[in-house]
Amino acid sequence: MGILFVPQGRNVFPSLSLLENLHLCRIFISESLFQERLETVLETFPWMKDKLHSPAGSLSGGLRQMLALSRIFLLKPRLVLLDEPFLGLSPLVVDDIFATITALNQQGISFLLVEQNARKGLSVANRGYVLESGQNRLTGSGTQLLDDPEVQRLYLGG
Numbered sequence: 001m002g003i004l005f006v007p008q009g010r011n012v013f014p015s016l017s018l019l020e021n022l023h024l025c026r027i028f029i030s031e032s033l034f035q036e037r038l039e040t041v042l043e044t045f046p047w048m049k050d051k052l053h054s055p056a057g058s059l060s061g062g063l064r065q066m067l068a069l070s071r072i073f074l075l076k077p078r079l080v081l082l083d084e085p086f087l088g089l090s091p092l093v094v095d096d097i098f099a100t101i102t103a104l105n106q107q108g109i110s111f112l113l114v115e116q117n118a119r120k121g122l123s124v125a126n127r128g129y130v131l132e133s134g135q136n137r138l139t140g141s142g143t144q145l146l147d148d149p150e151v152q153r154l155y156l157g158g
Helices: 018-027 031-044 046-051 061-075 091-106 118-122 142-147 149-155
Strands: 003-006 079-083 110-114 128-132 135-140
Touching: 003 061, 018 031, 018 061, 031 046, 031 061, 046 061, 061 091, 091 110, 118 128, 118 142, 128 142, 135 142, 142 149
Parallel strands: 003 079, 079 110
Antiparallel strands: 128 135
16 A cells, blocks of 8 residues: 555564565566665665675664665565664664665655654654654644744753
8 A cells, every 4th residue: 555664673584584574575566676776775885795605683773774674675665664774773874774764754755753853853854743651742844843842841951
């Protein structure tokens, strides 16, 4: 239906190789399209070329997240649901993943991002929602929410 979900944490099969993890997308696309789009994945994440036959479980958390995001390049969904994509990752890896998400969004892929790093998420959000205890507390554009004194005080550290 054009929707891809990338869950928090356990979002790859650790005992499968990187290539086997990617090959699971073949359920939804033809072999020729898979091969074509795999080239894009390997251009975007060149470190994967040498690790295609390594178990995904041997990767760091950041590299696992990039492997999970590779499914976006293979499947070309209209909407991607991302749950805490930056959880536990180093700032440099967060910046790399964030740049990838931003570039994909500019190609017309929409993202619904659940992220505790509110400043990072809102900095590129077209629309933002601040939830508190499961209830929508505030709504606005990312810029409006970043500039909102209440959001700054309660959620962004002043």
